[in-house]
Amino acid sequence: MTAPRPTFNPARALAVRVLTRVLAGETFAAPALDAALAQARLPARDAGLATHVVYGTLRHAPMLEAALTPLLRGETHPRARALLLAGSFEKLVLGTPPHAVVSEYVGLARGARLAPPGLVNAVLRRVERPAESDETRYALPGWLLEVFRTSYGERAGGVLSNLLEPQPLWLSVTDAGVRSLEAEGHVVEPGPNGVDRVTLARPLRETAAYRKGQAQPINPASLAVVDALGDVAEQRVLDLAGGAGVKAAMLAARGAGVTSVDLMARKHDAARANLGRLGLRADFLTHDLTAPLDVPPALLVLLDAPCTGTGTLRSHPEIKLRLTPGAVGELAALQARMLPNAAALVQPGGLLVYSVCSVTPEEGPEVVRDFLAAHPDFVPEPVPELGVPTVPAGDGVLTVAEGGVDGFFITRLRRAGPASG
Ligand SMILES: C[S@@+](CC[C@H](N)C(=O)[O-])C[C@H]1O[C@@H](n2cnc3c(N)ncnc32)[C@H](O)[C@@H]1O
Known part of the structure; x- marks a missing residue:
């Protein structure tokens, strides 16, 4: 006997399960979706649909929540909420015909036992776009809209619309x-x-x-951070907060002798494996950079500091659902503790590149301004022409988060003194 065919699309069931975990804050979308797709081995078309539904729902979630709230009373089970968000995304954003959305998601609710079918039927029939405002149009809370407006000025509208598009x-x-x-x-x-x-x-x-x-x-803006170090061939480079080593790999590919430092040893394992795949190598040190690091200084130092990730909302839309203004302040305080320790590792005459994949003024221009006020032996230098569009930001530049390019703050700080080494 053959098993009866499911009455729902397995791609949508997978998308709802992944969304449930991501919305609960258990995991990020990329690893959860990768793992679920690897296990399910769906045909390419279905894998594409699942990816589209997961990321699209997360990108538009604040608008979809505003649409659903008036239709829901009391507590909604997290799985039912994820299913209703995904169905609303297909109806209100993708423009899938309403009867098809209702029948598909009621079938999914019933067949995969994800939500009460009656609730799904009633809500998805009635859900409509909420009143138009900048918060619903750009699917961002007011305080984050202000951050983008402050940082990008007249380019903010283009950036904000772009964040809602699928990421290449x-x-x-x-x-x-x-x-x-x-x-x-x-x-x-x-x-x-x-x-x-x-x-x-x-x-x-x-x-x-x-x-x-x-x-x-690698994102083109992430590569621009590496470019900001200039010619690295045959140079020793300290790659601080090197993480899983994406920039370390690019530096090594350009002929640098890289020492990558991170708090987390497991990131070194990932970096080492990736560099091995690329036929490259680097040295690794596990260290908490809020404390000074005792290694010989170098002429080229990169601090790609931990940050809120507001420059990566197109590829990591779940960030905007979790972030609070308080978290921005906490990360800025961490960056302010790490930057002087990075600076102490720069030889006289050497260069420190500080970067964050965030567009908040606190984590970029303000951290650098406060550092320079307390470290007169460092002066900011113009960032050379990069291969991606930028706007000025304090003593550095901000890459323009359009067309799938991330928003990175990048600055070059030169330590006074004759270069030697
Ligand atoms: C933006 S990510 C680095 C990305 C990496 N440079 C790359 O290109 O792949 C920031 C990194 O900072 C690390 N980190 C966070 N707090 C740290 C600390 N106190 N000391 C050292 N590294 C830290 C995190 O583990 C994370 O890998």
């Missing part, structure tokens, strides 16, 4: 990697800063280019 996959690919990806039927288009925009026909990890170390995911 950015890969730094060798020429052989491009040929290999195209031969396998993937689409490779040149993007900003020499990073390619790639549309895959199957998961990245299954491509020959990835397995052979010919392709590395």
Whole structure:
């Protein structure tokens, strides 16, 4: 006997399960979705639908919540809430015909036992777009809208609309990697800063280019941080808060001798494995950079500090659902403790690049302003032309978060004294 065919689409069931975990704050969308897709092994089209529903629902969640709130009384089970958000996303944003949304999601609620079918039927029939305001149009709370307006000025409208679009996959690919990806039927288009925009026909990890170390995911703005260090060939570079080593990999590929420092040893394991895949190497040190680090100073030091991630809302939309103004202050305080310890590792005449993937003034320009006031031996230097658009921000620049490029604050601080070494 064959099992009866499910009366619902497994992609949507998977999307709702992932959304439930992400909305509960248990995990981030990318690892949860990767793990669920790897286990389910859905056909490429269904995997694409699940990805679209998860990220689209998260990007539009504040607007969808405003649409659902008047229709819900009392507590809604988290799984039912995730299902209603996903159904509302398809009806109100994707423009899927309302009868199709209702029938699909009622079937899902019943077949996968995710929510009371009667509730889903009643709510999805009635849900409509909430009253138009900037908060619902851009699906952001008022305080975050203000952050974007302050940081991007007249470009803020373009940035805010862009954050609601699907995020492209950015890969730094060798020429052989491009040929290999195209031969396998993937689409490779040149993007900003020499990073390619790639549309895959199957998961990245299954491509020959990835397995052979010919392709590395990196946002064009993240690569711009590496560019801000200038020529690194044959130079010793301290990569502070190096994490899973994306920038370390780019530095090593450019011929730098990299020492990567992070609080978390497990990130070193991930970085080491990735560098091995790319045929590159670096040294690793596990250290809490809120305390001084006892290693010989270097002429080139990068501090890519931990931050709120407000520059990455297009690829990590769940951040905006969790972030509070208080968290911005806490991260700014952490950055302010780490920056002097990074500065102490810069040789006289050397260069310190400070970056955060956040667009809040507190974490970028204000941390640097306060540091410079207390460290007169450092002076800000103009950031050279980068391969992505930027706007001025205090003593540095902010990359413009448009077209899938992340918003990074980047500054160059030169230590007084003759360069030697
Ligand atoms: C923005 S991420 C780094 C990304 C990395 N540079 C890259 O390009 O892949 C910030 C990193 O700071 C690390 N971190 C957080 N607090 C730290 C501390 N007190 N000392 C050292 N590293 C810390 C985190 O573990 C995280 O890996």
